[in-house]
Amino acid sequence: MDTEADLFYRQLPKVELHAHLNGSVSFETMETLIKRKPHLNIEHSMTAIRRGQRRSLDECFQVFKVIHQLVDSEEDILMVAKAVIQEFAADGVKYLELRTHFCFLLTFIFCKQEEVDIDVRFLVAVDRRHGPVVAMETVKLAEDFLLSSDGVVVGLDLSGDPTVGHGKDLLSALEKSKNCGLKLALHLSEVPSRRDESELLLNLPPDRIGHGTFLHPEVGGSDSLVDKVCKQNIPIGKSFPLYFQNYIL
Ligand SMILES: CNc1ncnc2c1ncn2[C@@H]1O[C@H](COP(=O)(O)O)[C@@H](O)[C@H]1O
Structure with missing residues (x-):
């Protein structure tokens, strides 16, 4: 039962500034998805x-690979997005x-959350795992949306398995993205x-x-990295509060 504090x-x-759609699917929605696709033999x-x-x-x-098997049609995506937003x-x-x-x-569908x-x-x-060509294509798409979605698309997120590929190969796509006015949310230093x-x-x-996670020298990062974050006042989402107390969202 909910306590008074829970309600408060x-x-x-x-x-909420760090939510991945398929990382935010609730138990109930997952149950519906699993029931829709019994042939996949997926358990909670x-x-x-x-x-x-x-x-x-x-x-x-x-886990994300399994979720992507469950969310693979237009109908699934829309159901998941609506449920997550609600x-x-x-x-x-x-x-x-x-x-x-x-x-x-999703962009056009959620322009009006009446x-x-x-406000979504x-x-x-x-x-990252799709490499520089797909990254550049994605940036072009994102730029189109930025211009046509009436403010619904606000930025670009670089994510995916941090052990795959190197950011230098994605740099031109990210620079283009920034130059056209998209905000940049980058997953970085997630692994040593x-x-x-x-x-x-x-x-x-x-x-x-x-x-x-690994920006700080005590965990294999460096003073220069910490300096850059602090001097540029870059907010960090979903990290450990120990080192960057003023920057964690
Ligand atoms: C644990 N920290 C993380 N680091 C990096 N990328 C992450 C992540 N958590 C989630 N994602 C990224 O978000 C995708 C799922 O949402 P969508 O299918 O796009 O809605 C994952 O496949 C991964 O690329």
């Missing part, structure tokens, strides 16, 4: 990380930035030994950082 926190108006334990449960980054990306609204979120590679489909008291904006996701890449990406600079 639910009603408190909030902003394959699609979620329970509170307190520890998983490696690699295992997290395995659930964030029911949780008291008033401003939501949703990142997804399905942006192209029945729900929530989209970030078009570039998945990515100092060079983080240096490059921080020079852009991004408007937001995803995770940035």
Whole structure:
């Protein structure tokens, strides 16, 4: 049963600035998806990380692969997007930035969120594993949406398995994106030994950082990386509060 504190926190108006669409699917929606596709033999334990449960980054990306099998039609995408937006609204979120590679489909549909008291904006996701050509194509699409979506598409998100590829190959796509006015939310330093890449990406600079777990010298990053984040006042989403207390969203 909800405590008084639960109710208070639910009603408190909030902003959510680091939500991946397929990373925000609730248990109930997942159940509907699983029932729709019994032939896939997918169980709940394959699609979620329970509170307190520890998983490696690699295992997290395995979970996304399973979710992508479940969400593979226009009908699924729309159902998931509607449910996610309604659930964030029911949780008291008033401003939501949703990142997804399905942006192209969703943008026009959610230009008018009339029945729900929530302002939803989209970030078009570039998945690192698809490489520079797809990244550039995605940026062009995102630019079109930026111009035609009446402010619904606001930026570009660089995400995906951080051990795959190198940011230097995506730099021209990211620069183009920035030059055309898209805000940049970049996942960086999510794994150790990515100092060079983080240096490059921080020079852009991004408007937001995803995770940035290994930026600090104590965990294999460097003073120069920390300096760049602090001097440029770049907010970090979903990281550890220890090192960047003033920057965590
Ligand atoms: C754990 N930290 C993370 N680091 C990097 N990328 C992540 C992520 N969590 C999620 N994603 C990215 O978001 C996609 C799912 O949403 P969409 O299918 O696009 O809606 C994942 O496939 C991955 O590319």
